[in-house]
Amino acid sequence: MCCTMCGMNEELPAYAERVLEAAERIPPGRVMTYGDVAEWLGEGGPRQVGRVMALYGGGVPWWRVVRADGLPLPGSEPRALEHYRTEATPLRLTAAGEPRLDMRRARWDGNRDPGQDGTRDEAHT
Secondary structure (H helix, E strand, C coil), rough: EEEECCCCCCCCHHHHHHHHHHHHHCCCCCCCCCCCCCHCCCCCHHHHHHHHHHHHHHCCHHHHHEEECCCCCCCCCHHHHHHHCCHHHHEEEEECCCCCCHHHHEEEECCCCCCCCCCCCCCHH
């Protein structure tokens, strides 16, 4: 399949396509870690998901696939934080005063029920 999601006219590897589709399913205001995505797909691991996102993730909501520690990727902090604030993604401050994701509240488990359409569920408020 052609990589229309990432704006490239090349064949997208099947695994990469699945990772990007998973990223698109994450509701606004919620996140999954690289490891969560791999586990949800039942294939690969955090590094493979991270590589796919680095190579092809520009056309999907890349800011919703995150590091397990909740810190934005170095170099993408301003853009990611803008998206998090726009989507009301739960944030907290580190001891040094740096924003990071509140993983307890922002993490999505991949269920399609509450919050699938971007609405808040009880665990998210």
